[in-house]
Amino acid sequence: MTTAPAPIASGTAVLLVNLGTPQAPTPGAVRRYLAQFLSDPYVVQIPRLVWWPLLHGLVLPLRSARVARKYAGIWMEGGSPLAVHTQRLAARLQGLLPQVLVDHAMRYAEPALDARLRALAGAGVERLLVLPLYPQYSSTTTGTVAALVERERGPMQARVVEDYATDPGWVDAVAASIRAHWAAHGRGQRLLFSFHGLPQRLVDGGDPYAAQCQASVAAIARALGLDPSGYAMSYQSRFGRERWLGPATDATVRALAAEGVRELDVVCPGFATDCLETLEEIAIENAQLFREAGGSRLRYIPCLNDAPDHAAALAAIVRRELAAWDRAG
Template sequence: MPADSDTALLAVNLGTPDAPTASAVRRYLAEFLGDPRVVSIPPLLWKPLLYGLILPLRGPRSAANYAKVWMDEGSPLLVYTRRLAAALQERLPHWRVLPAMRYGSPALRATLRDLRAVGVRRLVVLPLYPQYSTTTTASVADLVAEETQGMDVTLIEDYSTDPGWVAAVADSIRRYRRQHGAGAHLLFSFHGLPQRVADAGDPYPQRCRDSAEAVAAVLGLAPEQWSLSYQSRFGRERWLEPSTVDVLDRLAAAGVRQVDVACPGFAVDCLETLEEVAMGLAEHFEARGGRLAYIPCLNDAPAHADALANLARCAAGSDA
């Protein structure tokens, strides 16, 4: 990393616990679920529920799930985000490129303050959420606005149909299916949102649809060869539909025995892709007589780093 560069790129991901333990998970979830962008219930109602019921119950259960996917280097989300940032640094040699987490470590707020302290004046912020949502990208934007007064900041809000990114996703799916065989159906599974968030105007569902359609078009898939769904439901309220588990159940009932699942809403693999999809939903579908093949996220693949580096250059108006 160039020590004297006044231009920086921050690759910002959601975040992760520091360890697969109940206490670490509770600390992480307290920060994450305490963000009003994530949960908009008034604090007087939400905090007693969060600290009195949700964290005590979810902490141990989530810790056990994290332990299933934990790597020698740490949480998959952090490991792959760091590797992706390193790949971006190779492509942007005259910039400072750093990973940061909206929740947990390395903390976005502290990283922004460090960059200001060393004299960075031009900053490109890349939230690693291809599809814009008020619950993710806007939360990053809120914090960046608080900490970067006087700096030249560009926030990349959405790259859901960026040609380079779409091509990278399509190529990863094509390559996987060439190596492992193609299932009868391709399912694009995105992280879900409460339906009320979409009803309030959040464009996320349409951005997910745009991404899936763009990738399917590059792959040359007919409409009946692919579907879109939403995973990771939480709580009792209505979430975006169709749910991934419901789509898998319908496919199994229709006699489909091999399904490939890709998660193009996730820049890198994490708990939701590895434990929820590759393990949990694969087991669920197998119990219904099928086989689910999970196609890994782009992670630090060269094509992914190339696409994101190009986004950063364009955002900064730079050829660096």
């Protein structure tokens, strides 16, 4: 693991945090990653005495090899797409924010968030702005990042950006990426916004994630000038048997095909960078489901990744947050 570089004289650092990814597309690496991810009580809120036997006796043995094959199908020369794009995004952001140190970490796997926090503190960082790469807040994503930052920040002052679900710069960047995709590849009959799913009980208990996803869709649709009949919204990546947010993406793509939609565009604005859930689940699995249901072509619109507009939007958020911090003293 690399050591954090010495910060610039400002003593302020910005830490981008993404979910995490296996270190290799192999069953062993995937098993280690899933074990850490699915052991987080913020992610799976089942009593440990009940969950751990299921996790280690059933879930990990059954899922690791299958998921590893999926990762192998999307792996890039430099590693997992999520890791590659996150690193590139951090580098681009550093170029826009020369007055502070910009670093990146993963909540699960490497570079580990707890280790990066200790390294930054050891390098003399006094103020740390943490920017989780989750536009919409959930206790299962930004919430668990914030909890770990609070535990491991040491002597540093730390602030966590809770969400940027309707940030104008980010909305404009997503809308511009959709327009660019349409200009290059043609426009489908419908645009589907697909977000990662969440158990319904969490939303019923007060998690603002679903409301923020809906707000993001509304803002992006306005920026694109879309009529409500021109787009739909769904949730993907269900896990387990309990009720999750709906409608489900796989059911939605089938239903749209049955309605006569032959060309469908799908965008995933809940993901900052492409990953297994976008490149495999949407662009491969759901594209096949769409064709099997009678559709002709599902076109996946990539995440913002390290696009200049994305970095510029995040840089504006950082500047705004740091200015507010300065005003607060």
